Amino acid sequence: MFDRFDICEAYSLLEEHWNHGGWLQERPSNQRRGEACSVQLNRIGFKRSPMTHDVSDLSENGQRIYREAEIRLGLVARHVHVCDACATGISNDDWSHVDANYNLSDPDELEARENAHASIAGTLELLGWLTHCGSTDLGGYFACEVCGVTDMSPAQTFSAEK
Numbered sequence: 001m002f003d004r005f006d007i008c009e010a011y012s013l014l015e016e017h018w019n020h021g022g023w024l025q026e027r028p029s030n031q032r033r034g035e036a037c038s039v040q041l042n043r044i045g046f047k048r049s050p051m052t053h054d055v056s057d058l059s060e061n062g063q064r065i066y067r068e069a070e071i072r073l074g075l076v077a078r079h080v081h082v083c084d085a086c087a088t089g090i091s092n093d094d095w096s097h098v099d100a101n102y103n104l105s106d107p108d109e110l111e112a113r114e115n116a117h118a119s120i121a122g123t124l125e126l127l128g129w130l131t132h133c134g135s136t137d138l139g140g141y142f143a144c145e146v147c148g149v150t151d152m153s154p155a156q157t158f159s160a161e162k
């Protein structure tokens with residue numbers, strides 16, 4: 001959601017938390033202008049709420065903007081949530097569980113199975129090296145980011161190298 005106040009608050013806080021020498025050096029717009037977020041925010045007359053000190057003080061939308069920017073700017077590793085079966089697949093490089101979803105004596109399903117394997121391989125290629133870092137309670141159902149299957153929380157969490 002585009003909300004100017006949420007965006008300003010999120011970047012103001014990002015800079016406070018992640019600055020080097022007073023400015024958020026990873027942000028392309030700051031590099032281009034040679035200016036800190038705070039300078040740009042000041043110029044448009046933005047003042048952060050005095051109650052906002054941590055990510056949890058931001059609106060839900062602001063928190064999402066903050067977290068997405070953290071990943072996009074390479075400040076933190078991206079976390080990937082996957083189902084238990086894919087967690088085993090990643091750890092053991094064994095994707096035979098995918099075959100269980102298909103009737104391998106049916107040529108159409110055989111093709112669907114090939115597509116599923118290709119899709120998983122493509123996703124893994126994009127994500128790069130994955131390191132298991134535990135499980136995360138996402139509060140209910142979630143979509144596995146590797147195979148796309150809907151699974152029940154907790155999710156197995158991996159951090160992706162950039």
Ligand SMILES: [Zn+2]
Binds near residue numbers: 082084087144147148
């Ligand atoms: Zn999965």
